[in-house]
Amino acid sequence: MSSRILQGATAGSSSNAASAAFTERRQSIISQAYTQSEYSESEFGEQDNTWDDWEDEEGMSAPDPKCLFCAQIFPSAREVFTHCTSSHGFDFLRTRRQFDLDFYQSIRLINYLRKQALEVQGFDQTQAWGLKDGQEPFLGNDEYLRPVMEDDSLLFEFEDLEIEDDAGDSADQGTRPEHEAVFMMPNGEVKKMQRSSWEEIETTTELERKLLKQLLHAEERLFSTEVQLQNTEMQFQEYRTRVKESFFDTLEDATARSMVSQTPSQVAAEEKESRDPTAVSVPHDEGNYYFNSYAHSDIHQQMLNDRVRTEGYRDFIYENKDIFKGKTVLDVGCGTGILSMFAAKAGATKVLSVDNSDIIEKARKNILENGFQDVITLYRGKIEEIKLPCKVDIIISEWMGYFLLYEAMLDSVLVARDRFLAPGGILAPSQTRILFTASSDESFLNDSIDYWNDVYGFKMSTMKENVLREAVVDFISPETIVTNTVTIKDLPHQTIAISGLDFVSDFELEMQRDDNISTFVGYFDTWFTRDGKDVPLDVGISKEELKEHEMNGFTTGPVYTRSEETHWKQTMFVLEKPLELKKGDKVKGTFYCHKNGNNPRALDLKIMYEIVRLDKTNADTVNDKADLTFYLR
Incomplete structure (x- = not known):
């Protein structure tokens, strides 16, 4: 759309004054609409948030x-x-x-x-x-x-200049309506200017003819100015509404959602949606909060300092330079550009790096500083919407979140696969697997529940309510693991669909010694393969197995040394009361995982289980069955 204003109408001082007044008001509106680029307390006030109370401000002029x-x-x-x-x-x-x-x-x-x-x-x-x-x-x-x-005056004056040029061209050509001028308003209304009575005047001299011609042009341009003023009023109303919706309403809505509990009907609707296997949605990020969270250097430093993660990608790329040489690579969520530069250094002919965060501007400088600007091209935008110049041979992306699926970035990688991966192309990593086990570590229970029993000498039992529903992301010691470990979700990236990322999986854990279960534990393993083929379930993630099968990979599970820990840690589902079990006892159950209905980047999780004891006489009928709900926000 265009908000044009005809300047320089020559029919009387009143029209000039009106145009000047409107221009001044428009400058005031633009200034207010644009300069509120940082959120402040006043933006939550009634006046500021409505954007409907703008008033003329006299005496203000743009620099x-x-x-x-x-x-x-x-x-x-x-x-x-x-x-x-x-x-x-x-x-x-x-x-x-x-x-x-x-x-x-x-x-x-x-x-x-x-x-x-x-x-x-x-x-x-x-x-x-x-x-x-x-x-x-x-x-x-x-x-x-x-x-x-x-107060950037160019933001509104460029329209005026173009209209002046158009009006000047029309005057130079001596054009005028033969019977009437027709103008289309933004709302579709047609506005007409009837032929002026001045046209009936008979002229006898050349001077009279020139003056009459100028008068007719002035009248026509004055009418055009009135139409364009109405046009501009409507378009700036639309524009300020658009800016308000883009930059303020989302913040207000998010704040309101955080303060209002869900109704039972909303919960029921979410559960129904989670059971619908046909429901597929690409995550919607209101206000770009997810992308904005990755705009700062500190979070990228944390990830780069994760040597397991960063060296895992580097080793795959450098140890397989033959499959990168001469290829076109797409880096989804490129961040600082580290994976893009790995690929470029490995011999890729072209690297297309995509990110929707402000960090891409720093990535641009990183790439320039390291001399890869002729190989790596950066694109800012969402992979679901962006246009790229060609298909790609390899897609690399570090998309994994807590419990693998938190933040839902895999959805975007799968969209990139379907949109841009050439036949025979591969993804790196090529496969991930969510694993499930149990631990006897009671420290998380103590931190979550027992803490509120005595807070500086006061009891705060009410603070315990629902505190265990939030999954805990932290490190757990491998010596506290008391059961076998099972796979509850295998994700072959070459073929899995977005709809397959919500899942329900049965599991069976068996006690390896007499002990208790205080928390269930989830984590994930990651594989890189040269051909993108599925990794069989009987292939583990140990260095020996990776070497045997000519693969790269890493685990985020419990480890014995700090150098093997990752920033993803492990995800714990803490039980309110420990389960006292004997060696050979089993925990049989079902694990449910689906995206939250209000925020698809968050996870809603459920664990239903029952205890199968070898010694039936020792059964605890109260504690042997459970239906637990958790969430990751």
Whole structure:
């Protein structure tokens, strides 16, 4: 859409004053809409959150516009664009027409260039810049609707310049309506200007004819201005609504959801959805909170410091350079770009790196600093929506979350597989497996329940309510494991569907010694294979087995040394009362795992079990069956 305002209508001072007043009001609106880029307490107030109480602010004027590339300031927007064309090889107005950029795409383009000027060293020295095909990802990224520079007058004046040019062309050609002028309003209404009575005047001299011609043009342009003013009012109403919905409503809704408990009907609806095997959904991330959480360096440092994780990917790529050499690789969720650079160093001809977080701007600098800019191309956006130039031979991604499926990034990798992987291509990693066992470690029970029995001499029993429903992510000692370990979900990445990520699995755990079970434990193993073929269930993750089958991989299970621990740790499901069992006793049950109905990146989990004792006389009829629910948020 376009919010055009015709400037310079010559029919009387009142129209000029009206246009000036509206322009000033529009500057005020744009300033308010754009500059609230950081959340504050006032944004939760009634006035700020409605965005319906904007009022005219007199005496405010935007600063002189600044070049999109360098620090030069000019008296007018036209002079800025003229300078951009002559000094930086970028004709903004011509580019708009060439690629038919709408109002919002033009806003994004201006803000994108502003951001490049701030972050890319040497950008101010650019002498030739332009769009390649008008399909660049940033043109559809709403993050660039936020202004980079406060009170940036270019954000609204570019429309005025284009309209002035159009009006000037029309006047130069001497065109005017033969009977009536017809204008289409944004709501579809057709508005017409009837032929003026001035046209009936007979002229006798050349001077009279010129004056009459000018008068008719002035009248036509005044009418056009009125139509465009209404047009602009409607479009800015739409625009401020769009910005409000994009950047404020999601925060308000999320806050409200965190404060309101679910009703029984909502719970029932979620359970029904979880039982529907045909329900398939790609995670919806309201407000981009998931992606924003990966925008900071500290979380990436934590992951890079996980040597098991990072070296696991590195070793697979470097030890199999023959399958990377000359290939096209897609890195889904590239983060700092480390996996992309591994692939490039291993000989990949082209690496397409995709991330929807601000970290991609740092990845761009990392890649430039290491000299891989000719091999690695970065794309910002969601893999479900982004356009890539070609199919790929290999997809690499470090997508795993707690209990493997928390955060639901595997969904996006599977979408990438279905959209972009060429026939015969492989995924790295190629397979993961969720494992399940039990531990006698009572420390988690003590930390969760017993703590509230005495808090500085006070009892706080009410704090125990539902505290055990939240799964605990922490390290557990391998010597506390008291049962065998079983697979409850095997995920062959080449073939599994998104619908298969919600699962129900039976299990049977057998006690290896006389002891108690205080917590169930879940973790995952990861395999990298050269051909993407399934890893048989009888193949483990030990170094000997990996070497024997010419595979790479790692485990996130309980280990004896700190160097083998991963940042994923293990996931514990703590029991309210320990189960006292003998060697040979069994725990038979069913494990349920599905995405949360309100937040598909979270997990709702259920464990139903019963105890089968060798000594029937020692059965505890109260504690031998259970139906437990947990969640990962």
